Amino acid sequence: MYTAAITGSGVFTPEHVITNDELVAAFNAHADLFNAENxxxxxxxxxxxxxxxxxxFIVAASGIERRYVLDKSGVLDPSRMYPALPERADDEPSLMAEMAADAALQALTQAGRAADDVDAVICAASNHERAYPAIAVEIQKMLDIQGFAFDMNVACSSATFGIQTAADMIRSGSIRSALVVCPEICSAHLEWRDRDCHFIFGDVATALLIERDENLQAPHFKIKSTRLATQFSNNIRNNNGFLRRTRDQMEDRRDMQFMQNGRKVFKxxxxxxxxxxxxxxxxxxxxxxxxxxLWLHQANKTMNxxxxKKxxxxxxxxxxxxxxxxxxxxxSSAGSIIAFSKYSNDLKPGDHGLICSFGAGYSVGSVILEKAE
Incomplete structure (x- = not known):
């Protein structure tokens, strides 16, 4: 039985930023258009x-002040209010693979590793760009990694479920290392025209390199223990499923995009x-x-x-x-990993930390880490 460790992390951040003031101006203009037309x-x-x-209202409800997105113009167009993401040809890289590869290369660089050192790629995310072929296999090809790759989706808990999956394979000896990548294009499944949720999501991609804890020379985090749980609930739901869609395809149905019963979710x-x-x-x-x-899922400041405190x-x-x-x-799944990537370098050998993600499903995953040299 082997043990596993996180040796590198990376975060891909889109170049476009939408502030609350910009979003509110667009939303209010959209509301005025809607009210006039109806x-x-x-x-x-x-x-x-x-x-x-x-x-x-946005800050009080969530603690959010701005968000990064792949496309800004489409979201801020009052007559559109969703991102304008051009379809890519089948011989072009997908958006998710492109984002994930960037974050993965950062993680490899931090760990001092190369593609030859990776045995598996797990693409763990809420909103997959297509059903198949797997985004993870595309990432594997882009990075020239041998071995195998697969996608998984446990909504906002995908990262911690991916970490346990990778760690379990390393513990069993079936692999020596894995990249767990979380490319999230949340702007495409958000209903930007709904005041109750139009401010919630942003786009990003994260990556973790997880390796067998054996003769590691650089600072790393030992994965001491992992735990997962699920409990079915309809209180957070997305009926549309896949990322690609147009308003015509949805027939303008509100129930096809991100929906949640916020009060029940909190409770x-x-x-x-x-x-x-x-x-x-x-x-x-x-x-x-x-x-x-504590590196918690970044859903809402009040929840965190x-x-x-608990x-x-x-x-x-x-x-x-x-x-x-x-x-x-x-x-979504990337939030706790962004927090980990940005707020972990200052920990000292022997210090413990905990990654936790939670969300639709319901699902919850926790990972106990120990800093090591």
């Missing part, structure tokens, strides 16, 4: 008028996640005082603050529970 139906009580949004997910982490730590003999860092038994201090929501928004 004035008679609204007056007759057959249709509800669309209310305006505000930057203050049900918060205790589920807090109890999951507490039980995992207890079984592994890790106390709140042992934890130097609640979980951090896990530590007090309000987290400083960078104990870093949030990147204000800059990246919710990036």
């Amino acid at each position: 004035a008679e139906a609204i007056a007759a009580g057959q249709t509800q008028a669309k209310p305006h949004s505000s930057s203050d 049900e997910v918060l205790p589920l996640v807090s109890q999951h982490i507490a039980a995992h730590m207890d079984d592994e003999g890790v106390t709140a005082d042992d934890l130097k860092r 603050d609640y979980i951090g 896990v530590l038994g007090r309000v987290p201090e400083g960078d104990e529970q870093p949030n990147i929501l204000q800059d990246y928004a919710n990036t």
Whole structure:
């Protein structure tokens, strides 16, 4: 039986930024267009008028101040309000593979490794660009990696499920290393025309290199333990499924894009996640005082603050529970990995940290790490 370790991480960040003020201006213009076009139906009580949004509302509801996206112009067009992502020919790289390859190369560079050192690629994400061939196999080809690759989807928990999958294969001895990549084009499944959720998501890609913990020379994080859980719920749902779509294909159906019952999600997910982490730590003999860092799924600041306080038994201090929501928004499976990548270098050998992601399903995954030299 072998042990596994995270030896490198990478984050691909799109060049386009949409601030809350920019998004609100576009959304409010869209709402005015909608209300004008449907004035008679609204007056007759057959249709509800669309209310305006505000930057203050967005920050209070989520803690988000801006987000990165692959396309800005389409999202901010009041008559469109969704990204303009041109279809690519079959002989061109997919958007997801392109993003993931960039993050993966960063992870390999940080670890001092090359493609020859990788045995497997796992593409773990919420919104896959196509059903097949697997995005992971395309990434494998782009990076000239031997071995095998496959896609997996456990919504926002995909990263931690991918980490356990890779770690389990390494522990068994079937592989020596794996890249777990999380390319998330969340802007394409978001309903930007809905005030209750139009601000939630952004685009990004992350990558982790996970290796057999054997003769490692550079600083790394030992994967001490992993734990996963799922519980079916319809409170977060996307009926459209795959990334590619047009408004005509959706027949303008609201139920085909991202939907959630926010109140029920808060009520049900918060205790589920807090109890999951507490039980995992207890079984592994890790106390709140042992934890130097919590890298949580970046869904909502209020949720993260609640979980951090429950896990530590007090309000987290400083960078104990870093949030990147204000800059990246919710990036689904990639969020906890962005936090890990940006807020882990300062930990000292022997320090413990915990990655946790949670979301639709419901699903929750936790990974206990120990910094090592």
